[in-house]
Amino acid sequence: MSLAFIALGANLGEPLKQAQDAVKSVNSLRSTKVLEVSPFYRSKPLGPQDQPDYLNAVIKITTELSPIALLNALQKIEKDLGRVRKSNRWGPRTLDLDILLYDNIQINSENLTIPHYDMKNREFVLYPLFDLEPELVLPDHSLLSELISHLPLKGMTRWS
């Protein structure tokens, strides 16, 4: 049994509904259980500013799925819940589910990088993660509390 954290992001359609549906879908995956969901946040887009604010959250799960099987399952949920993959890498999306952490492993393969390559710079990832796991230590031994203390909120608020 492995412990993993998944980042959720959405800024098209009905972000709140997509987020709620996504949590249910993740909980329905084979041999996977959602243990906890962070509060939902409203964040300013990283990247091009001519797109709506994002709903962001983090989901804590236990799973028997391998990292690759989990990635494939999350991509299927993104697709089922209406995500259209656009060529624009930094463009808006109906639903994004990224594996942040999976136990203490580090993977650098073509389609999967764990820990998530940019998580340390993203307030919309670290703050909800901190809500769930204030004592968390990353695989490279950095302390989440220390990373947070140097990362401004950049206008992020609770989603309401």
Ligand code: ROI
């Ligand atoms: N910006 C915010 N605030 N939240 C996201 O989830 C998010 N996801 C992305 C990019 C386009 C980088 N910007 C984001 O993929």
